[in-house]
Amino acid sequence: MADTIIHCTNVHKWYGHFHALRGIDMDVARGEVIVIFGPSGSGKSTFIRTINRLEEHQRGTIVVDGIELTHDVRNISAVRSEIGMVFQSFNLFPHLTVSQNITLAPIWVRKWPKEKAEEIAQQLLVRVGIPEQSDKYPGHLSGGQQQRVAIARALAMQPKIMLFDEPTSALDPEMIKEVLDVMIGLAKSGMTMLVVTHEMGFARAVADRMYFFDEGLVIESGTPNEIFEQPREDRTKLFLSQILVH
Amino acid sequence: MERPPLTAVGPLGWLRQNLFNSWLNASLTLLLALVLYGLGRGIIPWIFGEANWRVVSSNLGLLSWGRYPVEQAWRLGLALGVIVVLSVISWRASRLPAGARLRRLSLTGWLISPLVVGVLLRGLKLPTAATVVNSLGYYLYRPELLPLLEQEWRAPFAVVMLGTLVGLTWSIYADRRRRILSGLAALALLGLLLPLGLQPEELLPGLAPPRMLKLLAFLAAALLAGRSLGRSLSGAEGLRRSMLPAWLLLPPLLVLLLTGFDVGVDSVAPSEVLLLVEPTVWGGVLLTLVLATVSILASFPIGVLLALGRRSELPVVKWICVAFIELVRGVPLITILFMAQVMLPFFLPLELTLDRVVRAMAGLTLFTAAYLAEIVRGGFQAIHREQYEAARALGLNELLVTGLIILPQALRTVIPPMMGQFVSIFKDTTLVTFAGLLDLLAVAQSVIKQREFLGLVREVYLVSAVFYFVISYTMSRASRQLEKRLGVEERAT
Numbered sequence: 225m226a227d228t229i230i231h232c233t234n235v236h237k238w239y240g241h242f243h244a245l246r247g248i249d250m251d252v253a254r255g256e257v258i259v260i261f262g263p264s265g266s267g268k269s270t271f272i273r274t275i276n277r278l279e280e281h282q283r284g285t286i287v288v289d290g291i292e293l294t295h296d297v298r299n300i301s302a303v304r305s306e307i308g309m310v311f312q313s314f315n316l317f318p319h320l321t322v323s324q325n326i327t328l329a330p331i332w333v334r335k336w337p338k339e340k341a342e343e344i345a346q347q348l349l350v351r352v353g354i355p356e357q358s359d360k361y362p363g364h365l366s367g368g369q370q371q372r373v374a375i376a377r378a379l380a381m382q383p384k385i386m387l388f389d390e391p392t393s394a395l396d397p398e399m400i401k402e403v404l405d406v407m408i409g410l411a412k413s414g415m416t417m418l419v420v421t422h423e424m425g426f427a428r429a430v431a432d433r434m435y436f437f438d439e440g441l442v443i444e445s446g447t448p449n450e451i452f453e454q455p456r457e458d459r460t461k462l463f464l465s466q467i468l469v470h
Numbered sequence: 471m472e473r474p475p476l477t478a479v480g481p482l483g484w485l486r487q488n489l490f491n492s493w494l495n496a497s498l499t500l501l502l503a504l505v506l507y508g509l510g511r512g513i514i515p516w517i518f519g520e521a522n523w524r525v526v527s528s529n530l531g532l533l534s535w536g537r538y539p540v541e542q543a544w545r546l547g548l549a550l551g552v553i554v555v556l557s558v559i560s561w562r563a564s565r566l567p568a569g570a571r572l573r574r575l576s577l578t579g580w581l582i583s584p585l586v587v588g589v590l591l592r593g594l595k596l597p598t599a600a601t602v603v604n605s606l607g608y609y610l611y612r613p614e615l616l617p618l619l620e621q622e623w624r625a626p627f628a629v630v631m632l633g634t635l636v637g638l639t640w641s642i643y644a645d646r647r648r649r650i651l652s653g654l655a656a657l658a659l660l661g662l663l664l665p666l667g668l669q670p671e672e673l674l675p676g677l678a679p680p681r682m683l684k685l686l687a688f689l690a691a692a693l694l695a696g697r698s699l700g701r702s703l704s705g706a707e708g709l710r711r712s713m714l715p716a717w718l719l720l721p722p723l724l725v726l727l728l729t730g731f732d733v734g735v736d737s738v739a740p741s742e743v744l745l746l747v748e749p750t751v752w753g754g755v756l757l758t759l760v761l762a763t764v765s766i767l768a769s770f771p772i773g774v775l776l777a778l779g780r781r782s783e784l785p786v787v788k789w790i791c792v793a794f795i796e797l798v799r800g801v802p803l804i805t806i807l808f809m810a811q812v813m814l815p816f817f818l819p820l821e822l823t824l825d826r827v828v829r830a831m832a833g834l835t836l837f838t839a840a841y842l843a844e845i846v847r848g849g850f851q852a853i854h855r856e857q858y859e860a861a862r863a864l865g866l867n868e869l870l871v872t873g874l875i876i877l878p879q880a881l882r883t884v885i886p887p888m889m890g891q892f893v894s895i896f897k898d899t900t901l902v903t904f905a906g907l908l909d910l911l912a913v914a915q916s917v918i919k920q921r922e923f924l925g926l927v928r929e930v931y932l933v934s935a936v937f938y939f940v941i942s943y944t945m946s947r948a949s950r951q952l953e954k955r956l957g958v959e960e961r962a963t
Binding site: 276278301302304305307308309311315316317318319328329332333361377378381 | 856857859860861862863864865866867870874875878879882956957
């Protein structure tokens with residue numbers, strides 16, 4: 225691919241004796257939106273967590289924006305500051321206000337002056353649709369609002385890549401849309417995104433390619449059209465029929 | 471609008487709901503009322519009638535500050551005043567938004583308050599310029615290295631050296647560096663001439679009055695000489711580079727020349743600004759409060775560091791911390807206090823002698839720190855793994871993850887047990903009696919042995935009990951307030 229930003233070859237990961245990732249290959253181009261789906265325990269979360277090295281892979285190579293992930297600590301923090309991550313359970317810092325949550329890393333890692341960081345935080349809060357909540361604590365916000373703050377927090381570092389680990393799974397149904405809308409806007413702005421999700425509407429709307437994971441392997445990958453209209457593998461068909469029933 | 475029945479609201483309703491809401495509760499209430507009445511009937515008439523409070527009022531000074539000299543007691547009042555004023559300021563500041571000037575002021579105030587209070591309580595000896603010169607000479611050189619220069623020529627020679635160097639520097643450097651260096655030189659001159667002027671006559675026999683005038687003449691000549699020397703050599707790079715070493719070499723050389731290392735001269739002893747009152751004569755409430763405050767303040771950072779060390783991935787750090795914590799926790803406090811008195815001097819250099827009070831402080835501090843470390847460790851365990859991951863994913867390094875995300879949350883969750891430990895160590899300061907210190911309880915026990923007040927045990931003990939209770943209860947309330955301020959409940963993970 226012309227402009228590859230993530231390059232994974234033969235990635236393996238074991239938890240003790242459990243073989244969680246069994247040789248994943250994936251190339252992601254700049255500006256691509258990738259949706260990863262599959263049954264629970266299929267290794268999809270584990271895989272995207274190896275990309276910012278929250279999990280270490282034990283075999284294979286992962287190259288992010290030209291830097292290979294190894295045991296070198298400096299590499300890891302350099303890579304992490306270029307990758308934003310949004311978690312299933314939001315993971316905002318409960319002891320800090322919304323504004324402090326967002327400005328923390330820009331001030332301490334990027335060494336921006338406080339005023340600049342706060343200004344950008346305010347712009348991001350406008351972008352995710354909650355400009356008036358900046359002085360509240362996360363505990364005072366709804367789940368959907370917390371997840372949008374988490375997205376703003378990740379964006380504040382001006383990352384090149386955004387990882388989403390089941391961002392809507394912990395949300396009440398009426399809040400899922402507000403988070404997905406923000407993500408769709410982000411995808412359309414040209415952000416490189418890896419999204420673990422079962423929101424097939426989102427996948428259809430913005431995904432460039434989809435990967436179906438099962439038992440630590442990529443079973444099938446292709447454009448949303450290929451996956452939804454003519455899945456090749458039986459397992460993919462079965463899984464899709466199970467989640468699309470609802 | 472219809473009013474609710476009288477038995478549901480108001481005092482009657484409250485009584486009904488809280489004290490008489492069932493047969494069991496009603497009978498318990500009555501029983502308790504009876505007990506309280508019985509107690510009150512005994513104690514209240516005693517407090518206001520039979521008790522002889524003169525035992526407390528005539529020993530008030532002893533109970534408050536032990537053998538602290540009475541004519542210096544104003545310093546204790548002043549120290550108390552400092553703390554009260556600071557408390558009022560921070561109370562006002564707590565209502566202002568973060569970053570307000572008053573808040574910064576109160577923080578700075580608290581940070582320097584230990585020094586101020588310490589100086590007020592203990593007194594202060596200040597070294598004079600002459601003592602500094604003396605001590606420098608004593609520690610840097612040995613007397614046998616004295617040059618063979620005649621004594622009367624030493625001071626003029628020193629001045630000439632300094633002057634020449636100033637002149638040289640002046641002519642070599644231009645602009646800002648010249649101004650800085652000449653300012654330094656002026657300071658050095660002042661520092662030299664003042665103690666020289668103050669030195670007793672016999673130290674500098676060659677310089678009978680008006681010696682300053684003579685020295686000034688030497689100085690002027692030297693300045694001129696240095697300047698012309700610098701001009702004639704201007705452009706030489708080596709000279710420029712040797713300026714800094716020359717300046718660095720000058721002070722020790724001057725000390726060497728001027729003092730001749732006559733150390734231990736009586737007239738250059740440190741001057742007492744505030745009369746020294748050694749902690750060994752402190753006692754009563756003063757000693758109790760000082761011991762508790764110092765051990766609480768000092769144990770907090772040590773405890774946090776121990777807790778962090780225990781989680782460290784470096785095995786040596788980890789095992790040292792574990793060993794310390796478990797060792798201290800496995801020994802009774804009284805044993806630690808004895809050990810601190812007896813063993814501590816073994817671990818310290820010979821010149822450093824600690825008095826009994828400081829040794830007791832060290833014992834109490836180490837004891838509290840070990841317990842705090844375990845409490846803080848509990849706080850760490852309460853933090854979800856996801857908080858680490860979220861912080862790391864933002865690119866924070868391990869130090870920032872711990873300092874900005876984990877530690878603040880961990881400390882916040884352990885405020886109640888931490889305060890409990892502080893209250894407990896406050897009460898445990900009474901054990902220093904056994905190390906020979908006269909804290910409030912020890913003074914109380916000696917008061918009741920006075921001949922004129924023999925047998926007035928209850929009065930004295932009641933007063934000390936009330937003191938301990940008031941302080942402990944205040945600490946508990948403060949802990950609740952702190953929890954509320956930090957929103958421990960509402961800002962939970």
